[in-house]
Protein backbone atom coordinates (compact mmCIF):
# COMPACT_ATOMS: atom_id res chain seq x y z
CA UNK A 1 0.00 0.00 0.00
CA UNK A 2 1.35 3.45 -0.76
CA UNK A 3 1.86 6.02 1.98
CA UNK A 4 -1.21 8.19 1.33
CA UNK A 5 -3.56 5.21 1.00
CA UNK A 6 -2.13 3.82 4.25
CA UNK A 7 -2.58 7.13 6.06
CA UNK A 8 -6.22 7.34 5.00
CA UNK A 9 -7.12 3.72 5.52
CA UNK A 10 -5.56 3.15 8.96
CA UNK A 11 -7.46 3.85 12.15
CA UNK A 12 -7.32 2.78 15.77
CA UNK A 13 -9.18 -0.53 15.63
CA UNK A 14 -11.75 -0.94 18.40
CA UNK A 15 -12.64 -4.63 17.98
CA UNK A 16 -10.77 -7.63 16.61
CA UNK A 17 -11.79 -10.94 15.16
CA UNK A 18 -10.49 -13.44 17.70
CA UNK A 19 -8.74 -16.58 16.53
CA UNK A 20 -7.24 -15.10 13.35
CA UNK A 21 -3.46 -14.96 13.23
CA UNK A 22 -1.42 -12.65 11.02
CA UNK A 23 1.02 -14.33 8.62
CA UNK A 24 4.42 -14.77 10.26
CA UNK A 25 6.15 -12.97 7.39
CA UNK A 26 4.13 -9.80 8.00
CA UNK A 27 4.80 -9.86 11.72
CA UNK A 28 8.49 -10.48 11.10
CA UNK A 29 8.58 -7.37 8.90
CA UNK A 30 7.23 -5.33 11.81
CA UNK A 31 9.83 -6.81 14.14
CA UNK A 32 12.51 -5.80 11.65
CA UNK A 33 11.01 -2.32 11.59
CA UNK A 34 11.06 -2.08 15.41
CA UNK A 35 14.56 -3.50 15.57
CA UNK A 36 15.76 -0.79 13.21
CA UNK A 37 13.91 2.12 14.82
CA UNK A 38 16.03 5.24 15.07
CA UNK A 39 16.87 6.65 18.50
CA UNK A 40 18.85 9.60 19.80
CA UNK A 41 22.58 8.76 19.86
CA UNK A 42 21.52 5.23 18.88
CA UNK A 43 20.61 4.75 22.55
CA UNK A 44 17.94 2.08 21.88
CA UNK A 45 16.51 2.49 25.38
CA UNK A 46 13.73 -0.01 24.74
CA UNK A 47 12.59 -3.57 24.87
CA UNK A 48 9.64 -5.10 23.03
CA UNK A 49 7.59 -7.95 24.44
CA UNK A 50 5.64 -9.73 21.73
CA UNK A 51 2.62 -11.86 22.63
CA UNK A 52 1.70 -14.17 19.76
CA UNK A 53 -0.07 -16.94 21.67
CA UNK A 54 -3.31 -16.99 23.55
CA UNK A 55 -1.35 -17.53 26.80
CA UNK A 56 0.86 -14.54 26.05
CA UNK A 57 -2.09 -12.29 25.22
CA UNK A 58 -3.85 -13.38 28.43
CA UNK A 59 -0.83 -12.31 30.43
CA UNK A 60 -0.97 -8.84 28.89
CA UNK A 61 -4.75 -8.76 29.26
CA UNK A 62 -4.29 -8.96 33.05
CA UNK A 63 -3.24 -5.31 32.84
CA UNK A 64 -6.49 -4.34 31.09
CA UNK A 65 -9.05 -4.85 33.83
CA UNK A 66 -10.99 -2.40 35.98
CA UNK A 67 -10.68 1.10 34.53
CA UNK A 68 -8.93 -0.37 31.49
CA UNK A 69 -11.52 -3.07 30.76
CA UNK A 70 -12.44 -1.27 27.52
CA UNK A 71 -9.11 -2.39 26.09
CA UNK A 72 -9.32 -5.99 27.33
CA UNK A 73 -11.00 -7.48 24.22
CA UNK A 74 -8.58 -5.57 21.97
CA UNK A 75 -5.76 -7.46 23.65
CA UNK A 76 -7.43 -10.87 23.90
CA UNK A 77 -8.84 -10.96 20.36
CA UNK A 78 -5.82 -9.53 18.56
CA UNK A 79 -3.44 -11.73 16.65
CA UNK A 80 -0.36 -10.20 18.26
CA UNK A 81 0.16 -7.70 21.05
CA UNK A 82 3.40 -5.83 21.52
CA UNK A 83 4.29 -4.19 24.82
CA UNK A 84 6.72 -1.38 24.07
CA UNK A 85 8.89 -0.95 27.15
CA UNK A 86 11.63 1.45 28.17
CA UNK A 87 14.69 1.13 30.31
CA UNK A 88 14.45 2.92 33.65
CA UNK A 89 18.05 4.10 33.45
CA UNK A 90 20.80 4.57 30.92
CA UNK A 91 23.51 2.72 32.79
CA UNK A 92 27.13 1.99 31.94
CA UNK A 93 26.43 -1.63 31.07
CA UNK A 94 23.93 -0.53 28.40
CA UNK A 95 26.27 2.14 27.03
CA UNK A 96 29.08 -0.42 26.83
CA UNK A 97 26.78 -2.89 25.07
CA UNK A 98 25.78 -0.25 22.49
CA UNK A 99 29.40 0.60 21.77
CA UNK A 100 30.40 -3.04 21.48
CA UNK A 101 27.53 -3.72 19.08
CA UNK A 102 28.48 -0.75 16.91
CA UNK A 103 32.00 -2.12 16.86
CA UNK A 104 30.84 -5.64 15.91
CA UNK A 105 28.62 -4.11 13.22
CA UNK A 106 31.67 -2.44 11.69
CA UNK A 107 30.88 1.20 12.31
CA UNK A 108 34.34 2.21 13.49
CA UNK A 109 36.39 2.39 10.34
CA UNK A 110 38.72 5.18 11.40
CA UNK A 111 41.14 4.81 14.37
CA UNK A 112 39.77 6.66 17.39
CA UNK A 113 36.20 6.77 16.10
CA UNK A 114 35.03 4.26 18.72
CA UNK A 115 36.28 6.47 21.54
CA UNK A 116 34.81 9.56 19.89
CA UNK A 117 31.42 7.86 19.60
CA UNK A 118 31.51 6.75 23.24
CA UNK A 119 32.48 10.21 24.46
CA UNK A 120 29.83 11.92 22.36
CA UNK A 121 27.05 9.59 23.48
CA UNK A 122 28.02 9.88 27.14
CA UNK A 123 28.19 13.68 26.87
CA UNK A 124 24.69 13.70 25.45
CA UNK A 125 23.39 11.42 28.17
CA UNK A 126 25.09 13.47 30.87
CA UNK A 127 23.39 16.56 29.49
CA UNK A 128 20.04 14.81 29.93
CA UNK A 129 21.06 13.48 33.35
CA UNK A 130 22.51 16.62 34.92
CA UNK A 131 21.37 19.68 32.98
CA UNK A 132 17.97 18.78 31.63
CA UNK A 133 17.38 16.12 34.29
CA UNK A 134 15.02 14.33 31.96
CA UNK A 135 16.60 10.96 31.19
CA UNK A 136 13.35 8.98 31.67
CA UNK A 137 11.30 11.37 29.53
CA UNK A 138 14.02 11.39 26.89
CA UNK A 139 14.08 7.59 26.79
CA UNK A 140 10.31 7.45 26.65
CA UNK A 141 10.34 9.77 23.63
CA UNK A 142 12.48 7.24 21.81
CA UNK A 143 9.91 4.54 22.54
CA UNK A 144 7.15 6.73 21.10
CA UNK A 145 9.20 7.18 17.94
CA UNK A 146 9.27 3.41 17.64
CA UNK A 147 5.51 3.40 18.21
CA UNK A 148 4.98 5.86 15.36
CA UNK A 149 7.08 3.78 13.00
CA UNK A 150 5.29 0.62 14.01
CA UNK A 151 1.83 2.11 13.40
CA UNK A 152 2.80 3.46 10.01
CA UNK A 153 4.54 0.21 9.09
CA UNK A 154 1.46 -1.78 10.06
CA UNK A 155 -0.74 0.57 8.02
CA UNK A 156 1.45 0.25 4.94
CA UNK A 157 1.19 -3.53 5.22
CA UNK A 158 -2.59 -3.29 5.62
CA UNK A 159 -2.41 -4.68 9.17
CA UNK A 160 -5.03 -3.44 11.62
CA UNK A 161 -3.59 -1.96 14.80
CA UNK A 162 -4.47 -0.22 18.06
CA UNK A 163 -2.04 1.79 20.15
CA UNK A 164 -3.06 1.66 23.82
CA UNK A 165 -1.95 3.69 26.79
CA UNK A 166 -5.05 2.47 28.61
CA UNK A 167 -3.55 -0.28 30.73
CA UNK A 168 -2.19 -0.72 34.23
CA UNK A 169 1.57 -0.36 33.75
CA UNK A 170 2.37 -1.48 37.30
CA UNK A 171 0.33 -4.66 36.80
CA UNK A 172 1.96 -5.40 33.46
CA UNK A 173 5.43 -4.76 34.86
CA UNK A 174 4.65 -7.29 37.59
CA UNK A 175 3.21 -9.88 35.22
CA UNK A 176 6.13 -9.66 32.81
CA UNK A 177 8.70 -9.15 35.61
CA UNK A 178 9.93 -6.10 33.73
CA UNK A 179 11.30 -4.23 36.73
CA UNK A 180 13.68 -7.10 37.54
CA UNK A 181 15.21 -6.39 34.15
CA UNK A 182 15.44 -2.61 34.59
CA UNK A 183 12.41 -2.08 32.34
CA UNK A 184 8.94 -0.62 32.58
CA UNK A 185 6.02 -0.78 30.14
CA UNK A 186 5.06 2.32 28.15
CA UNK A 187 2.46 1.53 25.53
CA UNK A 188 0.75 -1.50 23.97
CA UNK A 189 -0.03 -2.17 20.34
CA UNK A 190 -2.53 -4.78 19.25
CA UNK A 191 -2.26 -6.13 15.71
CA UNK A 192 -4.68 -8.31 13.83
CA UNK A 193 -7.93 -8.27 11.91
CA UNK A 194 -10.74 -5.88 12.70
CA UNK A 195 -14.15 -7.43 13.34
CA UNK A 196 -17.66 -6.31 12.36
CA UNK A 197 -17.91 -4.71 15.80
CA UNK A 198 -15.12 -2.24 15.02
CA UNK A 199 -17.31 0.87 15.06
CA UNK A 200 -14.33 3.09 14.28
CA UNK A 201 -14.03 1.59 10.79
CA UNK A 202 -17.19 3.37 9.65
CA UNK A 203 -16.49 6.70 11.30
CA UNK A 204 -14.80 9.46 9.34
CA UNK A 205 -11.40 10.58 10.53
CA UNK A 206 -11.31 13.81 12.46
CA UNK A 207 -8.34 16.14 12.50
CA UNK A 208 -8.06 19.88 13.10
CA UNK A 209 -7.81 21.85 9.85
CA UNK A 210 -4.41 21.80 8.16
CA UNK A 211 -4.06 25.57 8.39
CA UNK A 212 -4.22 25.32 12.18
CA UNK A 213 -1.63 22.60 12.32
CA UNK A 214 0.90 23.73 9.74
CA UNK A 215 2.85 26.95 9.36
CA UNK A 216 4.69 27.41 6.10
CA UNK A 217 7.56 29.87 6.16
Ligand SMILES: Cc1cc2nc3c(=O)[nH]c(=O)nc-3n(C[C@H](O)[C@H](O)[C@H](O)COP(=O)(O)O)c2cc1C
Pocket residue numbers: 010011012013014071162163164165166167187200205
Ligand atom coordinates in the same frame (compact mmCIF):
# COMPACT_ATOMS: atom_id res chain seq x y z
C1 LIG B 1 -0.27 6.92 22.38
C2 LIG B 1 -1.69 6.52 22.06
C3 LIG B 1 -2.45 5.90 23.02
C4 LIG B 1 -3.75 5.47 22.71
N1 LIG B 1 -4.47 4.76 23.63
C5 LIG B 1 -5.64 4.18 23.25
C6 LIG B 1 -6.31 3.26 24.10
O1 LIG B 1 -5.88 2.97 25.22
N2 LIG B 1 -7.45 2.67 23.64
C7 LIG B 1 -7.97 2.97 22.41
O2 LIG B 1 -9.01 2.39 22.04
N3 LIG B 1 -7.36 3.85 21.58
C8 LIG B 1 -6.21 4.45 21.97
N4 LIG B 1 -5.56 5.31 21.11
C9 LIG B 1 -6.18 5.63 19.81
C10 LIG B 1 -6.49 7.11 19.64
O3 LIG B 1 -7.65 7.43 20.33
C11 LIG B 1 -6.60 7.39 18.16
O4 LIG B 1 -5.34 7.16 17.57
C12 LIG B 1 -7.03 8.83 17.84
O5 LIG B 1 -8.34 9.07 18.29
C13 LIG B 1 -6.97 9.12 16.36
O6 LIG B 1 -7.78 8.24 15.64
P1 LIG B 1 -7.23 7.23 14.54
O7 LIG B 1 -6.01 6.55 15.13
O8 LIG B 1 -8.34 6.26 14.35
O9 LIG B 1 -6.88 8.00 13.33
C14 LIG B 1 -4.28 5.76 21.43
C15 LIG B 1 -3.50 6.41 20.49
C16 LIG B 1 -2.21 6.76 20.77
C17 LIG B 1 -1.36 7.40 19.69
